[in-house]
Amino acid sequence: MAGDGTIEKVSIIISKGSLEGVYPGLIMANGARAEGIEANLFFTFFGLDAIHERRWERVRLATVGNPGLHLPTWVGALPGVSALMTRYMARRMDRLDIPPVPEFVEMIADTGAGLYACQASVDLFGYRREDFIGQVKDIITVGEFYDLAAGGQIIFT
Amino acid sequence: MAGDGTIEKVSIIISKGSLEGVYPGLIMANGARAEGIEANLFFTFFGLDAIHERRWERVRLATVGNPGLHLPTWVGALPGVSALMTRYMARRMDRLDIPPVPEFVEMIADTGAGLYACQASVDLFGYRREDFIGQVKDIITVGEFYDLAAGGQIIFT
Amino acid sequence: MAGDGTIEKVSIIISKGSLEGVYPGLIMANGARAEGIEANLFFTFFGLDAIHERRWERVRLATVGNPGLHLPTWVGALPGVSALMTRYMARRMDRLDIPPVPEFVEMIADTGAGLYACQASVDLFGYRREDFIGQVKDIITVGEFYDLAAGGQIIFT
Numbered sequence: 001m002a003g004d005g006t007i008e009k010v011s012i013i014i015s016k017g018s019l020e021g022v023y024p025g026l027i028m029a030n031g032a033r034a035e036g037i038e039a040n041l042f043f044t045f046f047g048l049d050a051i052h053e054r055r056w057e058r059v060r061l062a063t064v065g066n067p068g069l070h071l072p073t074w075v076g077a078l079p080g081v082s083a084l085m086t087r088y089m090a091r092r093m094d095r096l097d098i099p100p101v102p103e104f105v106e107m108i109a110d111t112g113a114g115l116y117a118c119q120a121s122v123d124l125f126g127y128r129r130e131d132f133i134g135q136v137k138d139i140i141t142v143g144e145f146y147d148l149a150a151g152g153q154i155i156f157t
Numbered sequence: 158m159a160g161d162g163t164i165e166k167v168s169i170i171i172s173k174g175s176l177e178g179v180y181p182g183l184i185m186a187n188g189a190r191a192e193g194i195e196a197n198l199f200f201t202f203f204g205l206d207a208i209h210e211r212r213w214e215r216v217r218l219a220t221v222g223n224p225g226l227h228l229p230t231w232v233g234a235l236p237g238v239s240a241l242m243t244r245y246m247a248r249r250m251d252r253l254d255i256p257p258v259p260e261f262v263e264m265i266a267d268t269g270a271g272l273y274a275c276q277a278s279v280d281l282f283g284y285r286r287e288d289f290i291g292q293v294k295d296i297i298t299v300g301e302f303y304d305l306a307a308g309g310q311i312i313f314t
Numbered sequence: 315m316a317g318d319g320t321i322e323k324v325s326i327i328i329s330k331g332s333l334e335g336v337y338p339g340l341i342m343a344n345g346a347r348a349e350g351i352e353a354n355l356f357f358t359f360f361g362l363d364a365i366h367e368r369r370w371e372r373v374r375l376a377t378v379g380n381p382g383l384h385l386p387t388w389v390g391a392l393p394g395v396s397a398l399m400t401r402y403m404a405r406r407m408d409r410l411d412i413p414p415v416p417e418f419v420e421m422i423a424d425t426g427a428g429l430y431a432c433q434a435s436v437d438l439f440g441y442r443r444e445d446f447i448g449q450v451k452d453i454i455t456v457g458e459f460y461d462l463a464a465g466g467q468i469i470f471t
Contacts (some may be wrong), residue, residue, distance in 0.1 A: 005464045005465035006464050007460050007463065008462050009357060010468075013181075015181050015314070019358055020329075020360065024327075024329050024358060024359060024360070024470070027434055028455060028456055030456070031455065031456025031457050031459070031460065032456070032460060034456075034457060035457045035460055035461075044181060045177055045180070045181060046177065056287075081267060085236045087436075091430075092438055092440070096437050096438060098434070098438070101417060103324075113465070120255070120341075122255075123253050124246075124249055124250065124253060124255070124347050125249075126249070132356065139186065142185055142187070142188025142189070142191075143191060145188070146164050146167075146172055146189060146192055146194060147186065147192075149164065149310075150162045150163050150164050151162035151309075152252050153463075153467075154167075154310045154312055155466045155468055156181070156312050156313060157314050157470050163390070170338075171415070172334075172338050176338075201338060202334055202337070202338060203334065230428075275355070277341055277410075279410070280410050281403075281406055281407065281410060281412070282463060283406070284408075298345065299341060299342055299344070299345025300345050300348060300349045301346075303321050303324075303345065303346065303349055303351060306321065307319045307320050307321050308319035311324075311467045311469055313338070313471050314470050
C-alpha cells in the first residue's frame with residue numbers, strides 16, 4: 001500500500017466456520033505468500049473452528065441459506081446433505097490439489113504467515129490456548145490486530 | 158495507512174442483520190476507538206436493523222446455514238431454536254461484559270464514532286430518517302461514503 | 315489511498331451467489347465509477363454465478379439463515395418462498411431504478427470497470443471461459459489480483 005503501488009502486507013480476517021467461509025481467506029493468504037507478500041490470518045467468531053484442534057477436521061459447507069448451491073431449500077435441510085456436499089467439494093478440491101482445511105492451514109503457516117486467534121471470540125466461546133493447534137502464534141485483542149495490520153490491507157472474509 | 162505504518166481511520170460496513178453479522182463490525186469499531194483510531198460505521202442492507210428503532214432489540218443469531226454452530230440443519234430450523242441460541246449467546250456476552258446490540262451501538266456512538274445509514278438500502282426497504290436511532294449522523298450515498306473513508310481502511314463485514 | 319486522502323481505486327471481491335451477497339459489491343463498484351474512482355470486480359466462489367451465462371438470471375435472495383428478513387425459519391424453508399422474496403425485492407429495486415443482476419453487471423462493465431473471474435474457483439466448479447459473459451476481461455490468479463489491486467482498497471463482500 002506504499003506510494004509505489006505494491007501490496008506489502010495483507011491481514012486477512014476469517015470470521016465464518018463453513019467451508020465456503022474459510023477457503024477464500026486461506027486461498028488469499030496462500031496466494032499472498034506465493035507472491036512474497038507478508039500475510040497474517042486472524043480467526044474470529046466461527047472462523048475459530050479452522051484452528052481448533054477438535055473442530056478443524058469438520059468444517060462443512062453450508063447447504064441452507066446458500067442459493068449459490070442451486071438446491072431447493074428443503075433439500076439442503078435434509079439430514080446428511082451438508083456432509084454429502086462437503087465430500088463432493090472435497091473430492092473436487094483434492095483433484096485440483098487444494099488441500100483440506102487442516103493441511104491447508106498447516107501449509108500456510110509453513111510459508112511464514114502468522115496465525116492469530118481473536119481474544120474476544122476466544123472468551124465468548126470459552127476456549128483456552130490449548131484448544132488451538134500449535135501453529136497459532138498468539139491470542140490477540142482488536143487493538144493488537146490493528147497494530148499488526150498497519151501498513152497493509154485488511155481483508156475481512 | 159500513511160507511510161509511517163499506523164492506521165489512522167477505519168470505515169466499517171455492516172451489511173448483515175444477524176447477531177454474528179453485526180457483532181464483528183461493532184467489536185472492530187469499538188477496538189479502533191479504544192486505540193484512538195478514527196472509526197465510522199456504515200449500515201447497509203440487513204445491517205440497517207442494528208440502528209433501526211424498532212428492530213435493533215431483535216437482532217438474532219442465524220441458526221440455519223451456519224455449520225459453525227454444530228447443530229444439525231433440521232434442529233436449527235425448528236421454531237424457537239434461533240431465539241434460544243440468541244439467549245445463550247447473550248448470556249455469555251453479558252458475562253464477558255459485551256453489551257447487547259442497542260447498548261453496544263450507543264456506547265460506540267458515545268466514543269465519537271460516526272454512524273451512517275446507506276441511502277440505497279434505506280430507499281430499498283422504504284425506511285425514513287425517523288425510523289433510525291438518534292445517534293445516526295446521516296443517510297449517505299456510496300460516493301459520500303468513499304469521501305469519508307479516504308485515507309483509511311475500508312472493512313466490509 | 316495516496317497521502318492526499320482520496321481513494322483512487324477499489325478492488326471489490328464478490329464471493330457470494332445470493333441476491334444480498336451480490337448487490338452490495340455491485341452498488342459499491344457502480345458508486346465508485348460514478349465518482350471517477352477506478353473499480354475492478356473479482357468474482358470468486360458462488361459469486362461466479364453473477365457472471366455465468368446460464369446462472370446470472372437466477373441469483374436469488376437467501377431466505378433461510380437470514381434473520382434480517384424477519385421470517386420464521388420454517389417459512390423461509392418452504393418451497394417457493396425464496397423465489398417469492400426475490401420477486402418482491404426485484405419489484406422494489408425496479409421502482410428505485412436499481413437494475414436486475416444481469417443488466418446491473420452489464421451497466422457497470424460499460425462504465426469501464428474491469429470484470430475478472432477467480433482462477434481457483436473456476437477450476438473448482440469446472441467452468442470454462444465460454445461459460446462466462448463476454449464482459450469478463452480475464453480469469454486471473456490470486457497473485458494477479460494482488461497486482462491489479464495494488465495502490466487501492468480491497469473490499470471483500
